[in-house]
Each structure stands twice: as C-alpha cells, then as structure tokens.
Amino acid sequence: MTPIRKRVLSGIQPTAGSFHLGNYLGAVKNWVSMQDEHDAFYCVVDLHSLTVDPDPAELRTRTLSSIAQLLALGLDPETCTLFIQSHVAAHNQLAWVMECMTGFGEASRMTQFKDKSQKSGADRTVVGLFTYPILMAADILLYQSNYVPVGEDQRQHVELTRDLAQRFNSKYGQTFVIPEPFIMKAGAKIYDLQDPTSKMSKSTASLGGVIDLLDAPEINLKKIKSAVTDTEREVKFDEKNKAGISNLLTIHSSLSGSSIADLENEFAGKGYGDFKAAVAEVVIEYLRPVRERTQQLLTDPSHLQRILKTGAEKAAAVADATLAKTYESIGLVPRG
Numbered sequence: 001m002t003p004i005r006k007r008v009l010s011g012i013q014p015t016a017g018s019f020h021l022g023n024y025l026g027a028v029k030n031w032v033s034m035q036d037e038h039d040a041f042y043c044v045v046d047l048h049s050l051t052v053d054p055d056p057a058e059l060r061t062r063t064l065s066s067i068a069q070l071l072a073l074g075l076d077p078e079t080c081t082l083f084i085q086s087h088v089a090a091h092n093q094l095a096w097v098m099e100c101m102t103g104f105g106e107a108s109r110m111t112q113f114k115d116k117s118q119k120s121g122a123d124r125t126v127v128g129l130f131t132y133p134i135l136m137a138a139d140i141l142l143y144q145s146n147y148v149p150v151g152e153d154q155r156q157h158v159e160l161t162r163d164l165a166q167r168f169n170s171k172y173g174q175t176f177v178i179p180e181p182f183i184m185k186a187g188a189k190i191y192d193l194q195d196p197t198s199k200m201s202k203s204t205a206s207l208g209g210v211i212d213l214l215d216a217p218e219i220n221l222k223k224i225k226s227a228v229t230d231t232e233r234e235v236k237f238d239e240k241n242k243a244g245i246s247n248l249l250t251i252h253s254s255l256s257g258s259s260i261a262d263l264e265n266e267f268a269g270k271g272y273g274d275f276k277a278a279v280a281e282v283v284i285e286y287l288r289p290v291r292e293r294t295q296q297l298l299t300d301p302s303h304l305q306r307i308l309k310t311g312a313e314k315a316a317a318v319a320d321a322t323l324a325k326t327y328e329s330i331g332l333v334p335r336g
C-alpha cells in the first residue's frame with residue numbers, strides 16, 4: 001500500500017513584474033523540492049494583492065507572469081496543483097467564517113500589518129490589509145495542509161492559522177488539520193543588497209538592492225557589484241558585524257550548493273571585488289535559463305490557461321469539500 005502523502009500548500013502574491021531572489025530562496029525553492037514527495041497545492045494569491053490597489057492591466061500581466069515564473073523555476077503541473085486563488089471561490093467563503101473567529105486584538109498584533117499600515121498611514125490603509133492573514137489562514141486550512149513552505153516573515157501568520165484551526169476544532173469538532181510552517185534555515189531571509197539589515201522585498205524603495213529573477217544579466221551584475229559591504233577585507237560569515245558579506249555568502253551558497261565554510265576558504269586572502277564577481281556569475285548563470293523559459297512560456301497564454309483550468313478544478317474539489325464540512329459544523333443549513 002502506498003503511504004498517504006502529506007499535504008503542502010503555499011501562495012505568492014503577484015505584486016511585481018518579477019519575483020526576487022528572496023522569494024525564490026526563501027519559499028519557491030522549497031515548493032519545487034517538496035512537490036515530488038508531497039501532495040502539493042501552490043497558488044498565486046491575486047486576492048491578497050488587491051490590498052495594494054493594483055492597476056487592472058498590470059494585475060493581469062503580473063498574475064500570468066507569476067505562473068510562468070513558477071513553471072520556469074521547476075514546478076511541474078503534472079506533479080503539483082498550480083492555480084490562481086480567485087479561481088476557487090471557497091477561499092473567500094472560508095475567510096469570512098475565520099474572520100468571525102478571530103479576535104480584533106489578535107489580528108492587531110500581526111507585525112506585517114503593523115509595519116505595512118505604519119508605512120502607508122491610517123487613512124491609506126485598507127481593511128483588507130488587516131484581514132489579510134485571515135484570508136491566508138483560509139487558503140491553508142481549505143486544503144487540510146500539513147506543511148506551509150514560506151520565508152521567516154510569514155511564521156506569525158502560520159501561527160495564527162494554527163490557533164484558528166485549533167479553536168475551530170475544539171469548538172465544533174475535528175474539522176481542520178493543524179498546519180506547520182516549513183521554513184528552511186538557509187535562505188529563509190535574504191536581505192536587501194543596499195540595506196543588508198532589511199529583507200529583500202518587492203515593495204521596497206531601494207530597487208538597487210533587489211535582485212529580480214527576470215532582470216537582464218547586466219542589471220544584476222551592476223547591483224551585486226555595488227552591494228553594500230563593510231570596511232574590512234575578509235570574506236567571512238558574521239551576520240551581526242558583516243551583514244552584507246553574510247547575505248552574499250548565503251546567496252552564493254544557496255544557488256551553487258557550496259557550503260559557507262568552503263566559500264570562506266576559497267576567498268581567503270582575496271578582496272571583496274573577486275568575491276562579488278563570483279556571486280554575480282553564480283546568480284546570472286542560475287537565472288539565465290529561468291528568464292528564457294519564462295519568456296517562452298509567456299508566448300503561449302492558452303497553454304498557461306489550460307494548466308490553470310486543470311489546477312483550479314483539482315483545487316476546488318478539495319476546497320469545496322472542506323468548506324461544506326465547515327458550514328455543516330457551524331450550523332449553516334445546506335441548500336440541498
């Protein structure tokens with residue numbers, strides 16, 4: 001008898017024209033490596049991205065580009081279920097139920113909400129940004145997911161999801177699997193090249209510090225060569241005192257597979273210039289085929305649409321069953 005494979009679910013927002021290296025090393029790399037051994041569901045969370053008021057034409061383009069990038073990075077639609085969040089109505093439906101189980105104070109403690117709302121000011125902060133983690137909880141719980149591969153910044157949201165699932169189960173009976181965050185140590189947080197104490201982020205002001213997967217090699221070369229380092233000369237991993245160099249070591253090591261210790265040895269006695277050139281080469285060569293495959297996939301939108309249609313059908317079958325069970329548990333009368 002084949003053992004039942006554990007479920008995995010994760011999502012990524014279509015908030016930029018290209019994913020960046022932090023998205024790949026913190027999250028999508030794990031998505032790819034988990035798809036073979038798990039029953040994996042991956043979605044582009046377009047509804048979440050509405051919290052930043054995207055331009056409609058841009059949202060459409062970015063959503064399809066996100067799907068193309070995920071395929072180019074190695075997701076195989078025959079192996080995992082790849083879909084767009086808004087194609088499965090149950091996400092919003094379960095989110096409402098979960099909103100009615102979340103304390104106002106509990107939601108107010110989410111640090112991503114606090115950071116983002118502080119940046120844009122109370123008047124420009126939408127309610128959707130506040131309820132964002134609850135929609136994320138619905139994404140996860142609908143699929144009875146065991147693991148949620150994300151970067152470190154999402155740990156608190158997965159903790160909230162666990163709390164909500166436990167609360168629901170103890171009040172209404174066993175309904176949801178309690179998910180666990182799956183966060184790799186290496187690459188869990190990639191920092192901005194210009195400000196190596198802040199995370200590399202799509203919505204950051206310092207674009208010079210973000211390595212986009214789809215950028216031309218010359219642009220990424222320039223960004224890596226001008227990465228902020230320190231006044232010493234030693235290529236050594238020391239996150240506290242050498243944040244820039246440590247970040248570059250993490251990037252090199254995660255893409256090349258060489259250990260940090262081997263890289264420290266290889267560059268002992270050499271200057272930062274040589275080291276940066278080596279990092280740039282690894283990044284550029286890694287990204288070259290990803291960029292080419294993405295561009296190629298985008299030339300055939302009907303192929304992408306077919307993948308998405310199958311993905312949405314497979315996802316909806318699982319999600320609708322969980323939603324029906326949830327509605328029944330809380331006493332909503334079925335339509336019949």
Ligand code: ATP
Nearest residue numbers: 013022023026027150151188189190200201202203
């Ligand atoms: P924004 O900064 O605009 O919120 P983002 O760049 O964080 O966007 P998301 O779509 O929110 O992108 O995140 C997708 C995945 O990438 C998440 O699992 C998140 O944890 C991970 N991630 C994002 N930035 C980093 C980073 N700098 N290092 C590691 N993982 C990251």
Ligand code: LTN
Nearest residue numbers: 009010011012045048136139140
């Ligand atoms: N909130 C996440 C994106 C996200 C997600 C999810 C991740 C939405 N739904 C479900 C994992 C599982 C973010 O900002 N990176």
